[in-house]
Each structure stands twice: as structure tokens, then as C-alpha cells.
Amino acid sequence: MAYFNNKKEPVPEVETMIWSCTNDSCPGWMRESFSFESEPSCPLCHSEMKKEEKVLPKID
Ligand SMILES: [Zn+2]
Numbered sequence: 001m002a003y004f005n006n007k008k009e010p011v012p013e014v015e016t017m018i019w020s021c022t023n024d025s026c027p028g029w030m031r032e033s034f035s036f037e038s039e040p041s042c043p044l045c046h047s048e049m050k051k052e053e054k055v056l057p058k059i060d
Contacts, residue, residue, distance in 0.1 A: 011057040018056075019049035029054070 019035055021028035021042040028044035032051065040049055 013055045014058045015053045016056045018052055018054045020052040020054075021045065021047050022050055023047040031056070 017032040018029050019032060019040055021044065023042065023045050026042060026045045026047065028042040028047075029049075029052075030040065030043065041047065042049055
């Protein structure tokens with residue numbers, strides 16, 4: 001995401017653990033903290049998901 005308005009504070013970004021879909025043709029992923037299952041399946045294609053780190057805007 002680009003910031004077009006310089007007056008706005010950019011959102012700090014942090015490395016976040018996510019679940020990423022193992023299906024290469026699927027863009028599905030979710031934040032680990034948003035998943036309630038220990039091994040979730042992809043909400044889009046129901047493939048297995050694997051843990052990954054992704055740089056995301058920080059949320060409290
Ligand atoms: Zn998927």
C-alpha cells in the first residue's frame with residue numbers, strides 16, 4: 001500500500017505470524033491470531049495451511 005497523504009502517520013509494520021495457503025494458485029492467508037483452530041484449512045480453497053511470517057500493519 002502506498003501513502004499518498006504525507007500528513008498521515010504511516011501505520012507501523014511488524015513481522016506477523018500468519019497461516020498461508022499451501023496451494024500456489026490460491027492467495028488465501030490469515031493472521032495466526034485470528035484463527036481459532038490449531039491447524040486451520042484455507043477459507044478459500046480448503047487446502048492445508050502452513051505458518052509463515054509476513055510484514056503487516058500493526059494492530060493492537
Ligand atoms: Zn487456499
